[in-house]
Amino acid sequence: DVKVTQSSRYLVKRTGEKVFLECVQDMDHENMFWYRQDPGLGLRLIYFSYDVKMKEKGDIPEGYSVSREKKERFSLILESASTNQTSMYLCASSLWTWTSASEQFFGPGTRLTVL
Amino acid sequence: KQEVTQIPAALSVPEGENLVLNCSFTDSAIYNLQWFRQDPGKGLTSLLLIQSSQREQTSGRLNASLDKSSGRSTLYIAASQPGDSATYLCASRATYKLIFGTGTRLQVFP
Numbered sequence: 433d434v435k436v437t438q439s440s441r442y443l444v445k446r447t448g449e450k451v452f453l454e455c456v457q458d459m460d461h462e463n464m465f466w467y468r469q470d471p472g473l474g475l476r477l478i479y480f481s482y483d484v485k486m487k488e489k490g491d492i493p494e495g496y497s498v499s500r501e502k503k504e505r506f507s508l509i510l511e512s513a514s515t516n517q518t519s520m521y522l523c524a525s526s527l528w529t530w531t532s533a534s535e536q537f538f539g540p541g542t543r544l545t546v547l
Numbered sequence: 548k549q550e551v552t553q554i555p556a557a558l559s560v561p562e563g564e565n566l567v568l569n570c571s572f573t574d575s576a577i578y579n580l581q582w583f584r585q586d587p588g589k590g591l592t593s594l595l596l597i598q599s600s601q602r603e604q605t606s607g608r609l610n611a612s613l614d615k616s617s618g619r620s621t622l623y624i625a626a627s628q629p630g631d632s633a634t635y636l637c638a639s640r641a642t643y644k645l646i647f648g649t650g651t652r653l654q655v656f657p
Contacts, residue, residue: 436590463643475636475647482643490644522590532578532598536638536645538591 435459436539438523444545451510453542455523464506465524465536466490466498475522481506513546520544549574549641553648560655562629568622568651570637575615581645582611582622583636591636595622627655 439454457464465480467490477490479498487498495517499507506525510517523539552571560566570580579598583591595604597613597620604611610623620637634652638645 465644474649475645477644480643488643520588524591530578532600533596534578534640535581535593535596537593538583540590541588543588 436523436525436537438521438539438542440542441540442543442545444547445510445513446547447514449510449513449546451513451544451546453508453510453521453523453544455506455508455525455539456504457506457523457525457537458504459525459537460503461525461537462503462528463526463534464500465526466496466506466508467522467524468492468519469522469541470519478508515546518544518546549577549639549646551637551639551646551648553635553637553651555651556649557652558654560627560653562627562655562657564627564655566624566627566653568624568635568637568653570620570622570648572618572620572639572646574639574641575618577615577639577641580611580613580620580637580639582609582620583638585634585636585650587634594635624653627653629655629657631655 466478467475481487481500497509521542524536526536550573582594595611608625634650636650638647
């Protein structure tokens with residue numbers, strides 16, 4: 433079974449702190465994604481990566497950056513956390529994109545609260 | 548721009564009923580459509596993936612169909628159980644990313 437793990441289930445940070453969210457997948461997937469999920473707004477894509485050191489902005493990249501130094505690991509960085517970044521953060525991975533068989537698998541999520 | 552809509556937004560049924568959850572999408576040029584389950588405060592669990600060339604997929608009591616020409620997919624849950632209570636999300640993929648619907652919150656009571 434594909435397994436996507438996230439470093440923390442719950443995280444509480446202060447405004448202005450630098451925050452790292454880590455995601456690891458064990459299925460050698462090329463693609464990895466970071467989403468945030470908010471009530472009434474659904475899931476929105478922040479960033480995705482299609483290869484090591486490669487990244488593309490999603491729909492809401494402002495205030496975030498990412499790092500992918502190894503194929504299995506994709507990090508989301510909040511350079512200076514703000515209260516409007518309080519949210520559920522979900523990581524996902526999938527095989528190479530341009531195939532109809534490519535299925536996304538999600539991690540358990542990190543509930544981040546910024547005070 | 549692809550838009551995905553799910554109807555109904557919420558559903559409450561007694562145990563044992565057969566259910567149909569609906570998903571509509573505006574752009575029929577999709578690679579695939581995926582159905583997910585989400586329990587409160589948890590991540591998404593992939594239930595079924597229907598590729599663009601397929602009409603339906605089945606897994607246990609779940610059956611998902613896809614009609615690209617009409618922009619519709621349905622998730623059929625047979626003999627519902629209280630353990631099926633969750634939010635069900637559909638998502639279509641036309642490029643590199645998934646476009647999600649807003650979900651159907653299902654409650655199955657004993």
